[in-house]
Amino acid sequence: MICPCCSGLEYKVCCGPFHLGEDNPPTAEKLMRSRYSAFAVKAYHYLEETLDPQTILTFDHKGNREWGDSVQFVKLEILNAEEIKNKATVEFKAYFNKDGIELTHHEISKFRQQGGIWYFREGKVQNQN
Ligand SMILES: [Zn+2]
Numbered sequence: 534m535i536c537p538c539c540s541g542l543e544y545k546v547c548c549g550p551f552h553l554g555e556d557n558p559p560t561a562e563k564l565m566r567s568r569y570s571a572f573a574v575k576a577y578h579y580l581e582e583t584l585d586p587q588t589i590l591t592f593d594h595k596g597n598r599e600w601g602d603s604v605q606f607v608k609l610e611i612l613n614a615e616e617i618k619n620k621a622t623v624e625f626k627a628y629f630n631k632d633g634i635e636l637t638h639h640e641i642s643k644f645r646q647q648g649g650i651w652y653f654r655e656g657k658v659q660n661q662n
Pocket of ligand 1: 536537538539540544547548549566567570
């Protein structure tokens with residue numbers, strides 16, 4: 534299976550090892566990609582494990598799962614990725630279908646590295662255009 538994150542690689546050598554806990558994404562962009570593909574393969578545990586320990590308590594796990602189950606993921610497009618020391622920003626568009634309608638989720642996500650591991654901190658949804 535080709536990885537849903539649109540890297541063009543096989544899932545088992547791309548995001549698969551991250552989802553299985555065999556490896557950690559070396560960059561925030563790879564973490565972003567693997568979080569998208571975790572939605573696509575319904576590896577929700579991974580979405581929870583990669584949340585920043587500082588924001589995990591405020592996260593709506595149930596809402597996240599319900600949303601993930603209600604859509605089909607089409608593709609991911611990374612628009613920009615920047616890393617400065619232990620902080621990173623990744624801008625992306627995720628394309629998905631909901632009830633037969635193609636929709637786009639445009640977000641700027643913030644990531645933080647702690648103990649050599651990248652975590653998702655928060656996302657800001659951008660206006661659709
Ligand atoms: Zn991947």
